[in-house]
Amino acid sequence: MHRSPDEQWSPPTGSWASSAARRRNMQAIRSRDTEPERLIRRLVHAQGLRYRVAARPLPGLRRTADMVFRPAKVAVFIDGCYWHGCPEHYVPPKTNPGYWSGKVAGNIARDRDTDRRLSEAGWTVLRFWEHESPDACALQIAAMVSKLRPRQT
Template sequence: MTDTMTKKQRSKTMGAIRAQSKLENIFSKALWHRGFRFRKNVRKLKGTPDIVMQKYKIVIFIDSCFWHGCPEHFKRPKSNQDFWDKKISRNRERDKEVDEFYKERNWNVKHVWEHEIRKDLKKTVDETEEFIKGIKQEYREAKESKKN
């Protein structure tokens, strides 16, 4: 099936898609209520991380099962399959490139799948809290060792 929009119209339509989903908001609010402070959807950082704690060099990405090609839940569209295969493949490659970018700069990267939040919000927030607390502890220890 061919696209009924011009390239310019399609670009405008895709650009209007909101940067945040309801699921991201639910997850970030749960972290916020646990006392974590962060910035959301920081466009100046590569890959526009969903949650950023710059002081601790933490970026968290909340990945949609469809757009990021979840191995458990991705359902390949029946129409225009070549387009979607390339699109999802490129999204996965970009995710790896973004991860490498941050790891090369000693940032801590965490990905949370959409289905993890849907299945068990509390467990997913608990795991993310452990991830953040571990990094904060390492940060404090490194800071303390520099003093001595």
């Protein structure tokens, strides 16, 4: 929907956006293909490993992992420090703290639930923070996938 510049913006019914600028800012945040994800994927791919990107490890679970190695049953998540409550880097928001802190707490609870469900289904879950060394992450991923990958006879 296109609006004329003089038309006043108002959030859609049920929207949490407090202003047009905030809404644009929040819509611009990437949920996949972030720079840390791309760096780690490039390094893992260079080691000869192949994977699915932004895929559901379990068909009935409406959650996606950043990298999925199906034969090895390894799901990799590269978590953003703000959105997933990094103990080192998370800074509570100054604007609308009740909403945002609740959202981050919900993300953390969902992450733990996802880990539990995947583990119960026989998957290995690897989680990394966006600030961790891509090289170290890629080495850990490659080691785990190599260890768990079914051997071809």
